[in-house]
Amino acid sequence: MPARAADDLQTPVQYLKGVGPRRAAELAAAGVQTVEDLLLTLPYRYEDRARLRPIRDLRPGEVASVCATVLSCGLRTTRRPGFRIFEMLVQDASGRVRVVFFNQAFLRDVFEAQQQVVLHGRVDRRPTGGLQITNPDHEIVSDEPDEDGGELVHTGRIVPVYEKVGSLTPKSLRRVVHDALQRLPAEVADVLPETVRRGLGLARRRDALCEAHFPPPDTSIEALEQFRTPAQQRLVFEEFFFFQVGLLLQRREADTRVKPRRILVDDRIREAARKVLPFRLTGDQRRALKEIVEDLQRARPMNRLLQGDVGSGKTIVALLAALVAMENGLQVAFMAPTEILAEQHYASVVRVLAPSRFATALLTGTLTARARREVGSRIATGASQLVVGTHALVQGEVRFKALGLAIVDEQHRFGVVQRATLRDKGLDPDVLVMTATPIPRTLALTAYGDLDTSEIRERIPGRQPIGTLVRSESRRAEVYDLVRGQLRAGRQAFVVCPLVEESEKLDLKAASEMAAELQQRVFADARVGLVHGRVPAAERDRTMAAFAAGAIDVLVATTVIEVGIDVPNATVMVIEQAERFGLAQLHQLRGRVGRGAAQSHCVLVHASRLSDAARARLRALAETTDGFEIAERDLELRGPGDFFGTRQSGVPIFRVGDLLRDHRLMEEARRTAVAWLAGPEATEAQLGAVRRAWTRRFGLAGVA
Ligand code: ADP
Ligand code: MG
DSSP: OHHHHTTSTTSBGGGSTTOOHHHHHHHHHTTOOBHHHHHTSOOSEEEEOTTOOOGGGOOTTOEEEEEEEEEEEEEEEOSSTTOEEEEEEEEETTEEEEEEEESOGGGGGTOOTTOEEEEEEEEEEOTTSSEEEEEEEEEEOTTSOOOSTTOOSSSSSEEEEOOOBTTBOHHHHHHHHHHHHHTSOSOOOOOSOHHHHHHTTOOOHHHHHHHHHSOOTTOOHHHHHTTOSHHHHHHHHHHHHHHHHHHHHHHHHHHHOOOSSOOOOOHHHHHHHHHHOOSOOOHHHHHHHHHHHHHHHSSSOOEEEEEEOTTSSHHHHHHHHHHHHHHTTOEEEEEOSSHHHHHHHHHHHHHHHTTSSOOEEEEOTTSOHHHHHHHHHHHHHTSOSEEEEOTHHHHSSOOOSSEEEEEEESOHHIIIIIHHHHHHTTOOOEEEEEESSOOOHHHHHHHSTTOEEEEEOSOOTTOOOOEEEEEEGGGHHHHHHHHHHHHHTTOEEEEEOOOOGGGHHHHHHHHHHHHHHIIIIIOTTSOEEEEOTTSOHHHHHHHHHHHHTTSOSEEEEOGGGSSSOOOTTEEEEEETTGGGSOHHHHHHHHTTSOOSSSOOEEEEEEOSSOOHHHHHHHHHHHHOOOHHHHHHHHHHHHTTSOTTTTTSSSOOSOSSOOTTTTHHHHHHHHHHHHHHHHSTTOOHHHHHHHHHHHHHHHOSSOOO
């Protein structure tokens, strides 16, 4: 029965050979549940093992693949203490070569004599003469009898190389994918409408799936790596096409929807807004507010993106919109990407709304069950009009009495996908997404075509542009002098250290050591504080508050201060190991200073050796303070990485396509989707199928 079941693309991967419950769980954690999910998880690289090189022909300096037999192998210690080399001697029909691995002692338990191995790596000259392959990618091919009817899976062809998933190595994934493809029935239903497929001359789905994993001989490796083969393009197009049809359906349906409420703006409401406003809005702020309030008054729900630099004054605009909704008897959900940011937003929302008659609540995962219940009941009865939290706010079981407006900070994805969740819960609020990392125009139009946008580009009056310096670590003394000068003038400084999950322990240690060093040796007269994500919330709040009150002069922090904190007297931002940050992130951090009238500085301190990419990033930041321009540069510099993926909390939306690399296909998908929806083929039955495919692919409640 499992053998037959695997014919169906919707079959759970667990029924594939070599995938038991444990691996199925690991795959599920990576978003791979069905055979279809598996087959749409494409290799990140291909290796031409059809063109394995005879060892005799290897040349120093090249990167090559060889297939050889292990003659001997073992660990070698060196004179450097703790430094060990694992070395092998391998042989093919043409000759022998040494293979050297640095500091990978565990390989001793991996390799043994007589194994047949494929090695892919750089060929170097040995210090003692002759050649060696250094730290190659490796795969043992021989201990697996050929079970595939004579078809080689791991060698003798172009083979796919996958990202490791849990305990599934690239090789075991190759085996599993190969098996899944072998079991595909001769006919696989094509999810693309046939006219669309033919009209564009796209490959059939079955062929595309097979060839994207196991390319036919003579496929160009370069084309594969650039995702330009017909098989890959077809799969990307498919993904983008459904995405676009989904967006268009959403838009079409939104245009006909009528909110179950009317929002009105009268003099009383204008007066209430004036009461909370401590300053005059800039022209851009006024225009953005006007656009938003017009949307609020419209019959159809708003879906708007508010773009503007850090500190350009988006939050106050959003809160004024919130006030309008609340004055109309509606509730507002204000969502931040993380709990820390939610806490920070909460503090400033409470401050701004203090002169109003509305009650604000904070709902985060750190609340006790009892506190959660209490907050939940205040939301349900309408006693709290504004609720700050993370996305859990709309995804969990929180019930609103009358949710009218959802404000979302820094989550582009929200506008596209999560609305469907809200709608499914019977809520259909106006949605305002705020971002300080604007989407480059080309991408915005194609990928987020369902959003209206407002922009704030004008600087708040009295603010001077921040001066940005790029300095190597070796010039640290100079950097400290600059900071000292500011401290003497009564100003305050941030020193930010990187913190990433993979090296959290080390990073935390570095931040603590930095704080100690600055306090003891560098700024002995100043008061130095330290905050990071592991500092208990209460203590962190005390430290932040002390910094805001001027009782701390230098705040050493990990990126927890990225957004939210507002201390106008802070005029220096030193970013340590700046090369480890992304461009958008650096820009965000820089936005923590320059919030008062005084000239502010940002110093990017970097390691003395810098990759070209990192250098370009730091230079770009020094050259401009305009977030819109930085977004364009970010897009350019990042290459075919994911522009949206890492910065946003969740999984990237697309698993085959890449907005950057494939943006032309996205444009084509949009055109095609518009035409197809307008044509006779887009029947209710077809649309039903599209909706189902969309739901499966994008994993949420579906569209419209
Ligand atoms: P953003 O949300 O865009 O990062 P904020 O709304 O937090 O920016 O605004 C940054 C700071 O500038 C806040 O302290 C805010 O009170 C202040 N601010 C906003 N708009 C103005 C304005 N028009 N005039 C003076 N200060 C302003
Ligand atoms: Mg902000």
